[in-house]
Amino acid sequence: MERRRFLKGLGAVALGSTVVSRATKAYSAEKRFVWRMVTSWPPNFPILQTGAERLARRVGELSGGRLTIQVYAGKELVPPLGVFDAVSQGTVECGHSASYYWAGKSPAFQWFTSIPFGLNAQGMNTWLYQGNGLKLWQELYAQFNIVPRPAGNTGVQMGGWFNREINSLEDFKGLKMRMPGLGGKVLKKVGGTVVLLPAGEIYTSLERGVIDATEWVGPAHDLRMGFQKVAKYYYGPGWHEPGSVLEFIVNKKAHDALPDDLKAVLDVACAELNVQMLTEFEHENAKGLQTLMKEHKVKIKHFPPEVLKGLRKVAKETIEEEASKDKMAQKIHRDFSAFQEKMRPWANISEREYYNFII
Amino acid sequence: MERRRFLKGLGAVALGSTVVSRATKAYSAEKRFVWRMVTSWPPNFPILQTGAERLARRVGELSGGRLTIQVYAGKELVPPLGVFDAVSQGTVECGHSASYYWAGKSPAFQWFTSIPFGLNAQGMNTWLYQGNGLKLWQELYAQFNIVPRPAGNTGVQMGGWFNREINSLEDFKGLKMRMPGLGGKVLKKVGGTVVLLPAGEIYTSLERGVIDATEWVGPAHDLRMGFQKVAKYYYGPGWHEPGSVLEFIVNKKAHDALPDDLKAVLDVACAELNVQMLTEFEHENAKGLQTLMKEHKVKIKHFPPEVLKGLRKVAKETIEEEASKDKMAQKIHRDFSAFQEKMRPWANISEREYYNFII
Numbered sequence: 001m002e003r004r005r006f007l008k009g010l011g012a013v014a015l016g017s018t019v020v021s022r023a024t025k026a027y028s029a030e031k032r033f034v035w036r037m038v039t040s041w042p043p044n045f046p047i048l049q050t051g052a053e054r055l056a057r058r059v060g061e062l063s064g065g066r067l068t069i070q071v072y073a074g075k076e077l078v079p080p081l082g083v084f085d086a087v088s089q090g091t092v093e094c095g096h097s098a099s100y101y102w103a104g105k106s107p108a109f110q111w112f113t114s115i116p117f118g119l120n121a122q123g124m125n126t127w128l129y130q131g132n133g134l135k136l137w138q139e140l141y142a143q144f145n146i147v148p149r150p151a152g153n154t155g156v157q158m159g160g161w162f163n164r165e166i167n168s169l170e171d172f173k174g175l176k177m178r179m180p181g182l183g184g185k186v187l188k189k190v191g192g193t194v195v196l197l198p199a200g201e202i203y204t205s206l207e208r209g210v211i212d213a214t215e216w217v218g219p220a221h222d223l224r225m226g227f228q229k230v231a232k233y234y235y236g237p238g239w240h241e242p243g244s245v246l247e248f249i250v251n252k253k254a255h256d257a258l259p260d261d262l263k264a265v266l267d268v269a270c271a272e273l274n275v276q277m278l279t280e281f282e283h284e285n286a287k288g289l290q291t292l293m294k295e296h297k298v299k300i301k302h303f304p305p306e307v308l309k310g311l312r313k314v315a316k317e318t319i320e321e322e323a324s325k326d327k328m329a330q331k332i333h334r335d336f337s338a339f340q341e342k343m344r345p346w347a348n349i350s351e352r353e354y355y356n357f358i359i
Numbered sequence: 360m361e362r363r364r365f366l367k368g369l370g371a372v373a374l375g376s377t378v379v380s381r382a383t384k385a386y387s388a389e390k391r392f393v394w395r396m397v398t399s400w401p402p403n404f405p406i407l408q409t410g411a412e413r414l415a416r417r418v419g420e421l422s423g424g425r426l427t428i429q430v431y432a433g434k435e436l437v438p439p440l441g442v443f444d445a446v447s448q449g450t451v452e453c454g455h456s457a458s459y460y461w462a463g464k465s466p467a468f469q470w471f472t473s474i475p476f477g478l479n480a481q482g483m484n485t486w487l488y489q490g491n492g493l494k495l496w497q498e499l500y501a502q503f504n505i506v507p508r509p510a511g512n513t514g515v516q517m518g519g520w521f522n523r524e525i526n527s528l529e530d531f532k533g534l535k536m537r538m539p540g541l542g543g544k545v546l547k548k549v550g551g552t553v554v555l556l557p558a559g560e561i562y563t564s565l566e567r568g569v570i571d572a573t574e575w576v577g578p579a580h581d582l583r584m585g586f587q588k589v590a591k592y593y594y595g596p597g598w599h600e601p602g603s604v605l606e607f608i609v610n611k612k613a614h615d616a617l618p619d620d621l622k623a624v625l626d627v628a629c630a631e632l633n634v635q636m637l638t639e640f641e642h643e644n645a646k647g648l649q650t651l652m653k654e655h656k657v658k659i660k661h662f663p664p665e666v667l668k669g670l671r672k673v674a675k676e677t678i679e680e681e682a683s684k685d686k687m688a689q690k691i692h693r694d695f696s697a698f699q700e701k702m703r704p705w706a707n708i709s710e711r712e713y714y715n716f717i718i
Contacts, residue, residue, distance in 0.1 A: 002453060061623040062421065120713050121479065122641065129635055130642035156709035219705070236708035239716065266421045272630035276488055282481065283489035286705035293704065308716045330556045340717075345652065346578070346645035348718045349595035349659060350515035354479050355711035357598065359703060 013258040027200035033262070035069045035254065040080040040101060043073040046220065048246065049286060051152050052096035055248065058269045058282050069094065070126055084249065088144040093254040096151060099247050100181055105144075108329035111336050112137045114244040116182050118131070120277050121153040121243035122351070128245070131339045135331050144260030145252040149270040152246030152277035155285065158222060159303055160215035161206065161231035166303060169310040178202055178214040179318075183240030184323065186315045199225075206230045215240065218281065219288030221324045228296040235301045239311055246277065256333040369616045388709040390620070394428045395454035395612065399439040400434040401462060405579065406643060407605065410511050410636045411455035415609065417628045426621050428453065429457040443608065447503040452613040455510060458496075458606050461538055464503075466681040467688035470695050471507070473603040475541050475674040476676055478699055480512040480602035481692040481710070487604070490698045495691050504611040507652045508629040509603030511636035516646065517581060519567065519574035519643050521591035525662060527678030538562055541677060542599025548673045558584075574599065577640065578647030594660045598670055605636065 014243040037056060041049035049071075052330065056069035076081030083095040084102045100113035111118075112133075117328075119127055127133035128150050141148045164175060173191035177184075184194040195211050205211045215238065216222045228234070241312075244315040248270050301310075323333035373544075396415060400408035406431075409436050414430035431451075433439030442454040443461045459472035470477075471492075478486055486492035487509050500507045523534060536543075543553040564570045566589040574597065575581045587593070607629050614622065644647035651657040662670075682692035 011717070038699070058623070058627065061620055062627060065619045095542045117717060122637070122708065126632060126638040126641045129638045156713050159706075209679075211531075218709075237712035238709075242713050261420055261423045268417065268421060268627040269633045271634055272527070272627045272638060275630055275634040278481070279488045282485045282702070282705070286702045289705045289708070290701070294601040300704075302708065302712065307714070308712075310424070312716065342649070342717060343641070343645045346641070347714060349648070349661065350577075350597075351479065351710070352599050352642070352714035353596035353661065353667075353716055354515050355706060355714050356474060357596070357664070357671065358601075358699075359707045359711055 002057045006287040006302045011333070011347065014253055019353045031066065031259070033258065035067065036079050037069050037071045037094045037096060038074075038083050038086055038092050039071065039178060040074050040083050040097040042080075042151075043076070045073070046224075047277060047280050048096075049073055050151070051246070051273055051280070054276070055151060055269055057097070058272065059265055061126075062265045062269060063130045063262055067258070071096075084144070084146070087249050087251050088146055090253060092144070092251070094248065094250045096246065099148070099242060100244075103181070104272075106140075106296060106329060107325050108140055110330055111329075111332045112140075112247065112320065115319060115336065116186055116240045117312045117345075118336065121155050121245075123340070123343060123347075124153065124243050124245050125150070125274065125338065126343065127339050136179055136335060140328055140332070141249070142252070147250045147252055149248045149267065150245050150252075151236050151248035151273045153269040153274060153280055154217060154241070154244040154246070155281045156236075156243060157241040158215070158218050159235035159238050160213050161227040162213040162233045162235055162301075163209075163231055164208070164212050165233060165301075166235060167306060168304070175213060176211045178205070178211050179240070179266065181240070182315070182318060183215065185318050185322075186311060189314045190311065198230075203230060204228065208285060208287075218285040219292055220281070220284035221288075223288045223292055228298050229245075232299065233301045234292065234298050237303070239303070239308055239315070248296065256320055263310055263343060265330070268278060360541055364561075372575070372699060376580075390425065390618070392426045392617065395436065396424065396428050396430045396453045396455060397433075397437050397442050397445055397451050398430065398433075398454060399433050399437075399456040402435070404432070405535065405583075406636060406639050408432055410632055413635070414455065414510060414628055414632045417622055417631065421624045421628060422621055423518070426440070426624065436512070443505070444706060445502070446608050446610050447505055449504070449610045449612060450709065451610075452656050453607065453609045455607055457603060458507070459603075460621070465499075465688060466684050466689050467499055469541060469681065470688070470691045471499075471604060471606065473600040474678060474695065475545055475599045475601075476671045478603060480514050482604050482699070482702060482706075483512065483604050484633065485702065486510070486695065486698050491694050492698075495694060499691070500608070505613055506609045506614045508607045508609075509604050509634045510607035510629040511606070512640070513576060513600070513603040513635060513636055514640045515577075515595075515602060516600040517564070517574070517577050518594035518597050518599075519572055520581070521572040521592045521594055521660075522565070522568075522584040522590055523571050524592060524660075525666060526665055527663070534572060535570045536597070537564070537570050541681065542574065544600065544677045545670060545674045545682075548677060549670065569678055577644040578645075579640070579643035582647045582651055587651055587657050590635070591658065592660045593651065593657050594662055596662070596669055598662070598674070602627075607632075610675070645709065659669065 020118050039052045053071050056071045078086040083097040087095045098113045099109045101107045137148050175192040178195050178197050179187050202214050323329045412430050415430045437445040439603045442456040445451050446454045457472045458468045461468045496507050534551040537554050537556050538546050561573050682688045
């Protein structure tokens, strides 16, 4: 109060004069931390690995070098899918990955990345920051000594590359498609055959007819995989992943050891990466799509509305089944679904109208 | 390089052991800064003023108290629309406001908040962070000794409260509406009468028939104004403001005086506020809309597609005219329009499909 009154009294005093000499209060610069971050991405993998590296640099800048994070891509220190366990066990202090990779531990993990016909990037952020999303995520991860933060989003993904036209739900029957996760479970229910393949084998499998279709990420990454050379149609939207959240995870003991200002540094750096990565995906996907359409003459196809309607119905059943497997999954599913319902009328008169009138 | 090799050598060393004792390098904790922020918002104004205050607190936390920002609401130190000049002249170090309030200086300012039928929040962020948006904004503001940062977004606004049904473009003829800015210019072109009123007089003017309609913000703020008591219909979407950016502006001399880590602190705190404020608007608007529909039985109306099509055509002419008034506005307009065109095919197969299939 006193300082406030004092400042008011300053009136239009010249800038710079408010620089006060060094405070005597002990400052958290006393301690320096050197951390290691492991990721699930290949070295230099665009947007994701480069995003994790940007996060580390930003933390270094913001902390004035008091918290240094060394980043290791997938396989450099631990396997790409060993990130969670490495952070949980304290082998490393932190990691960058996606929660649905850990669905083997519990179906509950899937809701913190993306759910078929679930929330898009804006919706996920709203659930995480304003709803119960982050609280539930923290509750789940606390069981594994991990503190999670949203740290990036892919935006709406693409539906995939097909060598068969999809005009009705019937066309999924007998379709051999590379599609992991919940999307794959939905595909199976409509008569498709799910084929799981490592990234390096997808192209050849599609070329040789071992599979009829594959999903990957979005135009920016798909273009680099060269799928346009071995598939006839490129379908959208990615109903199975409408806005996948990336995670920054910290070992709880390491997190607890930080002073408050460095905890805040991690939080804001993650929030910045969250919005920056989404815009990078948006921009690179828009450019990638143009290249695919103009240079490679790729046929962009929209799943017919009836197909999406059918898939949505089956997805709902699939998700209910997943949720029923585990008490925590059930709790998260209920909160997520109620939140999506609550947001729907507003989305209908705002963003939905926006996208329809501008296109 | 040496440190990296050293760290690799540590292997699975226990957490906490990597805490290194205090470095000898001089640290920027040497100087403390006390700044004042003025805003264009009333005291305690939800989401906007509270957001500006959150930004200030966050900067304090992140800087370990080295940069303290005292926040003054509109009128507390300078008038709400005096923010830009106060920051430009160095009366205060920083401010929180919206660039289109300064359109009197040059039409160019309008593109950094929102343009009728322009980009939504996600699009504005993509233009600002990945396109030329922020560069152009900085170029414009450098002429006024100001460094700008995006620091919040309202999301899609509402079209407004009407006591007359809008079934065709003809229905705007003779309509007396409170609608400032570019939206008002479009309204005038379709035969409406623009009435400018201070916030405190809108309710009574609508009640007494001095005006037939008014726009404000979105359900959360509109509900507080009580317009549901004096207007028959609530129209969406807000075609005139599809995603208004809020700005954090800093006097250049004050900005230059900061060490690099505190400049970075301001950048990330603004990025965090940017994504947080948008989600707060989304969440509060969704709740506000439910209250209006369920408790106040408000009729939510969608502008017919033909009306939006007509308004869009007139808006395009209006914006071209605005851009032609000033060289910088022309430059910004060209970049903005080209960017929006570039993003359109991607938006069409991604977010547009998303909003259509989930509703």
